[in-house]
Amino acid sequence: MDKIRRRIYTLELDEVIEKDHWLGIHTSLEPYQLAFIINQNSRLRLSRSKKDILSEKKQGVFEFFEWVDPINDIVCNLLSNRFIFEKNKKKLNNNVLFKLPERNELYLIDEFKRVDLLFRSSNEKIIKSIKYLLIEEPMTSLVYSIPEEKIRNQLNLIFQ
DSSP: OOOOOOOOOOOOOOOOOOOEEEEEEEEEHHHOOOHHHHHSSSSSSEEEEEEOOOOSSSSSSSSSSEETTTEEEEEEEEEEEEEEEEOOGGGGSSSSSOOOOOOOEEEGGGGTOOOOOOEEEEEEHHHHHHHHHHOOOEEEEEEEEEOHHHHHHHHHHHHO
């Protein structure tokens, strides 16, 4: 009788912890306008996600644009950090010179109140190319990298 030889194969998996790369963007452009500029000048195709981000108190909605490359496992997001809303007209103060509605601002991340938009990518090369693209854009006043440690704690609940 032939002896059946059994071989045991093992597969070693190295867990790769994905590091997100972030950009803070100061601009007067609306998020959809900046997404259009990025789409026109890069290989990204950011599109508005059906799942916008609601604030904790559900008083505001932060715009969320997304691009996914499943072949290379790359995800890019463009998030608005600011939402401006008007208070109800019933609560307006009648003792003012002009009858303008009172406006308040909500921030996705309070520590970055001056940042208008946030850009996130899992690919460092894309972050560098978008950073240089936006630096050259005349309507952006400031673009800079944000260390992941500074932003990770605030956004854990949003992307989980």
